[in-house]
Amino acid sequence: MNILSPSFYQQPTLELAKNLLGKLLVHEMADGPVSGYIVETEAYMGALDQAAHSFGGRKTKRTEIMFREPGHIYTYQMHTHTLLNVVAEDVNEPHAILIRAVEPVEGLEQMRERRNDLPMKQWTNGPGKLTKAMGITMEHYGALWYEPPLYIAEGKPVTDISAGPRIGIDNAGEAVYYPYRFWESGNPYVSKYRAPKKSGQ
Numbered sequence: 001m002n003i004l005s006p007s008f009y010q011q012p013t014l015e016l017a018k019n020l021l022g023k024l025l026v027h028e029m030a031d032g033p034v035s036g037y038i039v040e041t042e043a044y045m046g047a048l049d050q051a052a053h054s055f056g057g058r059k060t061k062r063t064e065i066m067f068r069e070p071g072h073i074y075t076y077q078m079h080t081h082t083l084l085n086v087v088a089e090d091v092n093e094p095h096a097i098l099i100r101a102v103e104p105v106e107g108l109e110q111m112r113e114r115r116n117d118l119p120m121k122q123w124t125n126g127p128g129k130l131t132k133a134m135g136i137t138m139e140h141y142g143a144l145w146y147e148p149p150l151y152i153a154e155g156k157p158v159t160d161i162s163a164g165p166r167i168g169i170d171n172a173g174e175a176v177y178y179p180y181r182f183w184e185s186g187n188p189y190v191s192k193y194r195a196p197k198k199s200g201q
C-alpha cells in the first residue's frame with residue numbers, strides 16, 4: 001500500500017481538499033482492513049472562517065491539534081458521531097479538511113454489519129456514517145495520517161470535481177455560502193446537500 005508521504009499534506013488547504021479526492025482511506029483492524037476512496041471533502045480555513053472550530057484563533061483542548069503540523073488526524077464528536085479531519089496548512093494556522101464521504105472498496109462485510117444491513121449507498125455517504133462503517137473512533141485524535149493503522153494511500157485519479165457550499169452550518173454568517181466543499185461529480189456516495197436555513201427558520 002503506497003501511503004501518502006508527509007509532504008503531500010503541505011499543500012494550500014483548498015488544493016489539498018481537492019487532491020484528497022480519489023485517495024484511499026484505510027483502517028487496519030483486528031478483523032481485517034476496511035477502505036474506501038474519498039469522494040467528498042470540506043475545507044475549514046482557520047481563524048478567519050466563521051464556520052471553523054478555530055474561528056478567531058480559538059485554541060481549546062478539542063482544537064489544539066489543528067495548530068500543529070499538517071498531516072495530523074483531527075477527530076471530534078458531533079452528537080453520537082465521530083467526524084474525521086485532516087489538519088492542513090502551517091503550524092499555528094489552524095485549518096482542517098473534513099472527510100465527508102467515501103466509496104467503499106475493502107471490508108464490505110464489516111461495513112455492512114456496522115451499518116445494520118442498510119443499502120450499500122447509505123453506508124458511507126456522510127461523515128458520521130463513514131466513521132461508523134469503518135470503525136473509526138476518537139482514539140485516533142492526534143495521530144498522523146501517514147502512520148498505520150489509520151492512513152491515506154494513493155488511490156485512483158479523479159478528473160471531474162464539483163465545488164459548492166458546505167453542509168450543516170446554518171449559523172456562520174457569510175461562511176455558510178463559501179464554496180469549500182469538493183466532490184467527485186456524479187459519484188453515488190456523495191452526501192446529500194441541504195440548503196442552509198434562512199434567518200428566523
